[in-house]
Amino acid sequence: NAGVTQTPKFRILKIGQSMTLQCTQDMNHNYMYWYRQDPGMGLKLIYYSVGAGITDKGEVPNGYNVSRSTTEDFPLRLELAAPSQTSVYFCASRPGQGSGYGYTFGSGTRLTVV
């Protein structure tokens, strides 16, 4: 049981490049989330999904896109990377309504935009 798996663990992007951060979970969780964490700060929600085919914006969605074609996968797409997107990105999941509200987090992707 791997939990939430994120790839890559580290990445350096040049300004204007694009990339996809991968996230997959094997717990059959309906809810999945993308957060970013800047140094010394809390986590800010980028996008979330309550099930396959359903996504919604969080607090800081600009510059990002997501899709949820399966229950397991929730990739995050960065288009036209900017230095402000330098951060640590965490994917998380939890079971559906009434099944617990504890998030399981992946190990994170450390992204630097130069």
Place this chain on the structure above:
Amino acid sequence: GQSLEQPSEVTAVEGAIVQINCTYQTSGFYGLSWYQQHDGGAPTFLSYNALDGLEETGRFSSFLSRSDSYGYLLLQELQMKDSASYFCAVRDHGNDMRFGAGTRLTVKP
């Protein structure tokens, strides 16, 4: 407005008890969570309180007062491995959590 406040740093000695407070202002409220994060690691879930009162899980306890918009995490018998950042998070809409800026706990021998 919406806010979530917790102290930025707390220091305590091994074996002691420490309380990390969290106050919140939200337009709606469903519950309060606590997460632990070691340096360079991922957040890990500690507790979730939806109702008033104290919930205990081993050395850690979490308290919620909905009328005071206040909660705390209580860590007993502190160990060196408890040195980490602790985040409170509010579930103020049905589907997601809003995290505080975190409290860095340093446990000294």
